Each structure stands twice: as structure tokens, then as C-alpha cells.
Amino acid sequence: MKHNPCFAALVTALLLVTAPVSQASTGPGVSWQAAAADADIDRAFGDAKASKKPVLLYWGAKWCPPCNQLKATLFNRADFIEQSKAFVAVGIDGDAPGAQKLGTRFKVRGYPTLILFSPNGSEITRLPGEADAGQVMKVLQLGLSSGRPVKAVLADARAGRKLSANEWRLLGFYGWDTDEQQLLPASQRAATLAQLAKASEGVDAEATTRLWLKSIGTLAGGKASAPAQLPRLRGVLADAAQSRAQMDVLTTEAPDLVKAVAPSTGGTRTQLVAEFDAALKRLNEDATLSRADRLNALQGRIDLARLDVAKDEPHPQNLPAPLLADAREQATRANREITDGFERQAVVTEAAYLLGRAGLWKDSDELLQSALARSHSPYYLMSQLGGNARKQGRKADALRWYEEAFNKSEGPATRLQWGANYLTALVELSPEDTPRIEKTAGQLFAEAAKDPGSFYERSERSLKKVATQLADWNKSPVQAAAVGRLKAQLDGVCGRLDGSDAKAKSACQGLLAPAGKKA
Incomplete structure (x- = not known):
């Protein structure tokens, strides 16, 4: 495998980020290049190619709690700020006008998403933003020196080719939660992760355990179970070092993990919950974790107490x-x-x-x-x-x-999202209030007309939610009349869209179309 000097520079930078930081930088922060349109992205990647630097792309929003956690624990570190000069940092604020279109381009949906690209624009990997920051930096230092796309690594693993410990770690600590089916269809994830965990045994124990835990949690999400894996999970919980290394998986997926290996109520599940609670309590008291991570462990304990x-x-x-x-x-x-x-x-x-x-x-x-x-x-x-x-x-x-x-x-995307939530509450809690419901939906359609990204990604999902709520609510002549007026308003919005944007036009026209006549 050839050594890539561009990623060697990134690795050197990120290795320094693992060092403890006594205080935040008092100088300027990371030089994020703000991007809200294709031209912004093309300019940033042009800079990266010219300077032979990789690109770190961050997709987030001002209000997003885990995004703010990154800002509080990683982006403000003095060494990260200094060493960010080794790569092109691109920040997409999901509420910048038009930014949701970039969500479609990069196949991102959830906030936050972190993606690493090579200087030529090829996606290398999606980072597990939920993991401990030092852990993520260590994985980058070990696994990204070659700049090899994780997609290629996965293909080799599935073909039975031998992988290095670093490559297994790249797979184990991939951002599976933000994959958006870039590497695998969701229906194949549990089985594939289990196969990867088996194939990686004896090479990198931490990556193996993580792949296995992820496969079990995904399996439970699909309502399947794996009771034969109970002893293995108990072993992870009893080992302080292992549970600390897998902290984010254990804290966020506690109920699914328990249900997967102890699917029935009774003594076995009760004992497992007690052991799981002890491990989470240990993490909750671990001063080396951030306050948010410690609270996540407490949240896991509460979720387990509510399991049944x-x-x-x-x-x-x-x-x-x-x-x-x-x-x-x-x-x-x-x-x-x-x-x-x-x-x-x-x-x-x-x-x-x-x-x-x-x-x-x-x-x-x-x-x-x-x-x-x-x-x-x-x-x-x-x-x-x-x-x-x-x-x-x-x-x-x-x-x-x-x-x-x-x-x-x-912000346009957030206003549509919060407005859709408000409309949903109105339909559920006050369906008789036709004027208020019509006013709110009309306001959302008017706001959608102002943002070129309204019929993409998060904004599109918000508008689909509005349309679904209106269709469910439309049960009387008065309500039908209101929906008719709203459809006329929406038709006007669709008619004013850029004719060259077929995707947006189709999404708009399909919102309140009669059943069987979706655009």
C-alpha cells in the first residue's frame, strides 16, 4: 500500500489533538469555510486540491445538542485549532439558505455529521462523532495515514482479504449511525457487522468488540434476538477497560443490547440489567469522561430501569x-x-x-x-x-x-421543522381549531417559498410531515375547504420554483396531490 503524504500531514495534526488541553485557545478559532451552496463546496475542494490538503466537512446546526457538544469538547481545543491548519475545514450550517440541498449532495441527514475527504474529493470515512474525542483522534492517527476509502476496506473485508489492525479499527469506528446507506443497506447492517466482528478476531480486540456490539444493537432494533451472546456481553460489562472503550455504544444502546441477549423477562434479564447498571454507574462516575457522556450513562441507567x-x-x-x-x-x-x-x-x-x-x-x-x-x-x-x-x-x-x-x-430548515411540530400538536390536540391550523400551514408554505433548499432533506421531511398531518385531519367540509385553499397556495409556490430544479418541483407538487396522482 502506497504512503500518502497528504494524509500523513493530517495524521500528524490529529495525533497532536489527542494531547490533553489545559485551556482553550485565546486566539482565533478554526478557519471554517462556510458552505451553503455547490459553488462554496467547489471552491473549498479546489483549495484542498491545490494545497494537497484533505477536507474535514462538518454538518450541523446552532441548536443541535450533540453539535454543541463537539464545539464544547473538540472544536475549541487549542491544539485542534492550531493543527486545523493542516486540513481544509468546511462547515455547513443546515439553516443557511440553500444548505439542505448540500445534504442531498453529501448524503447527510442527521446533525452532526463529520466526513473526511481526500484532496481530490473522494470520501474517506464518516467519523463517529458520538465517541470519545481522544478515541476518534487515535483512530484517525492509526487508520487514515493511507487515505484509503473505508468503502474499499469494507469490500476487502467482505471478500475475505487480510486487513491490518488499523483497517479493522477504521471499520469498527466508522460512523455507522450517519452512514445513510453509503456502505450498506440498512437491512444488511446487523448481519454484515456480525460477520466483520467474527473476521476481525485476533487482530484488534477493541474493533472486534465494537463491531460485535453494533451488530447486536442493530439486530435488536430489527426485533431479532441473540441469547447465545449473553456471556460475551456480561464479560464486556464486567471489564472496566472494555466498557470504558465502548462507552458510547453501551450508554446509548443499553435497552437494545439487553433485549437482544435476554429477550424474555425473568431472572436472566434481571441479573443482566443489574450488571449493566453497575457498568453504567461506573461510567457515570468516571471523571475522565465529559459531563455529557457521564449524563448519557445516567440516561442509560434510567432507560434500563424503564425497560419493561x-x-x-x-x-x-x-x-x-x-x-x-x-x-x-x-x-x-x-x-x-x-x-x-x-x-x-x-x-x-x-x-x-x-x-x-x-x-x-x-x-x-x-x-x-x-x-x-x-x-x-x-x-x-x-x-x-x-x-x-x-x-x-x-x-x-x-x-x-x-x-x-x-x-x-x-433559520429556514429549523423554522419548517419546529412549525411542523407545532402543526402536528395542533392537529392532535386541537383539531377543531381550523383557522389556527390553516394559518400555521399557510405560514409554513410561505416560508418554504423563500428558501431554495426547502424541498431537500430535513426541510422536505418537515413539509411532508405537514402534508401528512393535513391529509389525516381533512375529515369535514370545513376542513376540506381549508385544505383546498392551502393546496392553491402551495400550487403557487411550486409554480414559482426554478424550472431547472426538477427534484424540488416534483417534491413540491407531490405534497398535497390527491392519492394516486403524486408527481
């Missing part, structure tokens, strides 16, 4: 009193101690969510309301308050918070 509770049950019974006390204490401490705005957006929203999952609704509401004035995206917290009220059956409060969240939201 109905998914939407707002008031779970018999959750352990010490667990509830931990939730209250850690949420209160986070709200009191955090001063960094990015960390607050990531941690406070997570703390409020886990309080709600624990049935501590009053604590969750009070935390969110106390954080509104200090949040750079308070509309996200307002939306959470709406969700809290809705789950508790407080309809008027839910609608008030959803409406305020929509009114205060910023």
Missing part, C-alpha cells in the same frame, strides 16, 4: 429512589456549574430529558425554564417544554410552548 415499562408511560412506577436522587442532583449541579454556552446547550437539554424519562416532570420543567434566558437557542428548550406538557396531558400548555418555540425559532 410502556414506552410512552409518563409516570413510571417503582424506579429506584437512589437513581431518582442521582438524576435530580446531577441535573441541578450541571445547571449550576456550567458556564460555557455550547456545553450548556448539550448538557441541560440532556439533563431535562432524562428527568422526564424518570417521571420527574416538575424538575425537568423547572430546569428548562431556568435555562431559557442563558440559551443561545431557547426555542429548542421551548420545544422540550411543549413535549413535556404533551406527555403529561397538559394540552393548553403544550400548544403554548410549541407555538412560542416556532415563533422564536431561527
Whole structure:
């Protein structure tokens, strides 16, 4: 395999990022090149090719909690800022006008997504943004010196060719959650990951374990089970070093992992939950993890305590009193101690969510309301308050918070998303309020007309949600008349779209088309 000097430069830079940082840089930050259109991307990749530098592309949004977590733990590091000069850093704000079209170009949907490209524009890999930052940097240092696309590595692995430990790590720590079926159809993921885990045995134990855990979690998501894997999972949970290395998988996929290897209620599942809880408690107390990661471990403990509770049950019974006390204490401490705005957006929203999952609704509401004035995206917290009220059956409060969240939201994609959420709540909680529903839908269509990216990716999904809600709501002559007026408004929006953008025009025309006549 030939050595690639461009990626050697990147590796040198990223290796330095693994070093501890005593304080954030006081100088200028990373020189992100903002991109919202194809011309911006083409210019950035032109710079990369001319300078023989790789490209690191970041796709996110101002309000997004995990995006803010990256800003609080990685992007602000003094060494990362300094060494970012070794690559071209491209940032796509999903709320920049037209930016959602780039989501289609790069096959990205969820925030955040991090993609590494070679200087010539070939995708090398998608980074696991949910993993520990130092861990990600170590994987990059070990696995990307050749600049070999992970797609080619996967093809070799599936063909039975021998891979190095570094290549297995590249596969193990690939951003499978943001793959968007670039490497594998979703239906093949569980089986393929299991095959990769088996094939990698004896080469890189950490990558093998990660591939195996990912396969088990994906398997459970498909409602299948693997009880024979119980001893192996118990071994990972009992080993402090292994559980620390697989922290993000264990904290976020705890319920699926338990259901996969202990599919039935009873003594076996009860014992496994106790062992899993002990491992998560250890991670929750691990001072080497970020505050958000520690709270994710606490969230995992709450999810396990709710394992056999109905998914939407707002008031779970018999959750352990010490667990509830931990939730209250850690949420209160986070709200009191955090001063960094990015960390607050990531941690406070997570703390409020886990309080709600624990049935501590009053604590969750009070935390969110106390954080509104200090949040750079308070509309996200307002939306959470709406969700809290809705789950508790407080309809008027839910609608008030959803409406305020929509009114205060910023950015074309976010406004469509928050507006669709508000409309959904109106249809569900106040279907008789035809004027309000029609006004809200009309406002969303008017806003869609202003953004060239409205019929792509996240924005398109929001508009489809609006159309679905209106179709379900349309049950009376009065409602039919309102939908007719909205269709006429939407027809005007479709008619004014750029005629050369067939994709956008088709998506627009299909929204409120009668059944069987979708464009």
C-alpha cells in the first residue's frame, strides 16, 4: 500500500489533538469555510486540491445538542485549532439558505455529521462523532495515514482479504449511525457487522468488540434476538477497560443490547440489567469522561430501569429512589456549574430529558425554564417544554410552548421543522381549531417559498410531515375547504420554483396531490 503524504500531514495534526488541553485557545478559532451552496463546496475542494490538503466537512446546526457538544469538547481545543491548519475545514450550517440541498449532495441527514475527504474529493470515512474525542483522534492517527476509502476496506473485508489492525479499527469506528446507506443497506447492517466482528478476531480486540456490539444493537432494533451472546456481553460489562472503550455504544444502546441477549423477562434479564447498571454507574462516575457522556450513562441507567415499562408511560412506577436522587442532583449541579454556552446547550437539554424519562416532570420543567434566558437557542428548550406538557396531558400548555418555540425559532430548515411540530400538536390536540391550523400551514408554505433548499432533506421531511398531518385531519367540509385553499397556495409556490430544479418541483407538487396522482 502506497504512503500518502497528504494524509500523513493530517495524521500528524490529529495525533497532536489527542494531547490533553489545559485551556482553550485565546486566539482565533478554526478557519471554517462556510458552505451553503455547490459553488462554496467547489471552491473549498479546489483549495484542498491545490494545497494537497484533505477536507474535514462538518454538518450541523446552532441548536443541535450533540453539535454543541463537539464545539464544547473538540472544536475549541487549542491544539485542534492550531493543527486545523493542516486540513481544509468546511462547515455547513443546515439553516443557511440553500444548505439542505448540500445534504442531498453529501448524503447527510442527521446533525452532526463529520466526513473526511481526500484532496481530490473522494470520501474517506464518516467519523463517529458520538465517541470519545481522544478515541476518534487515535483512530484517525492509526487508520487514515493511507487515505484509503473505508468503502474499499469494507469490500476487502467482505471478500475475505487480510486487513491490518488499523483497517479493522477504521471499520469498527466508522460512523455507522450517519452512514445513510453509503456502505450498506440498512437491512444488511446487523448481519454484515456480525460477520466483520467474527473476521476481525485476533487482530484488534477493541474493533472486534465494537463491531460485535453494533451488530447486536442493530439486530435488536430489527426485533431479532441473540441469547447465545449473553456471556460475551456480561464479560464486556464486567471489564472496566472494555466498557470504558465502548462507552458510547453501551450508554446509548443499553435497552437494545439487553433485549437482544435476554429477550424474555425473568431472572436472566434481571441479573443482566443489574450488571449493566453497575457498568453504567461506573461510567457515570468516571471523571475522565465529559459531563455529557457521564449524563448519557445516567440516561442509560434510567432507560434500563424503564425497560419493561410502556414506552410512552409518563409516570413510571417503582424506579429506584437512589437513581431518582442521582438524576435530580446531577441535573441541578450541571445547571449550576456550567458556564460555557455550547456545553450548556448539550448538557441541560440532556439533563431535562432524562428527568422526564424518570417521571420527574416538575424538575425537568423547572430546569428548562431556568435555562431559557442563558440559551443561545431557547426555542429548542421551548420545544422540550411543549413535549413535556404533551406527555403529561397538559394540552393548553403544550400548544403554548410549541407555538412560542416556532415563533422564536431561527433559520429556514429549523423554522419548517419546529412549525411542523407545532402543526402536528395542533392537529392532535386541537383539531377543531381550523383557522389556527390553516394559518400555521399557510405560514409554513410561505416560508418554504423563500428558501431554495426547502424541498431537500430535513426541510422536505418537515413539509411532508405537514402534508401528512393535513391529509389525516381533512375529515369535514370545513376542513376540506381549508385544505383546498392551502393546496392553491402551495400550487403557487411550486409554480414559482426554478424550472431547472426538477427534484424540488416534483417534491413540491407531490405534497398535497390527491392519492394516486403524486408527481
